Amino acid sequence: MDISRKLGILVFFAVPAVIGGGIVYALFGDSYAAVFIYEFLLLLTAGVFVSR
Secondary structure, three states, X not given: OOHHHHHHHHHHXXXXXXXXXXXXXXXXXXXXXXXXXXXXXXXXXXXXXXXX
């Protein structure tokens, strides 16, 4: 996989990180712990796709 495709995948996962982080923050009663867990799982998923 070339570098442009890897960067594209990371950008594709950046949008849900920003939007989804705000939604998770609002849904879980202003809890940053829930946001960190969400972001970690999203980062883990993006890492799996990039490492292939």
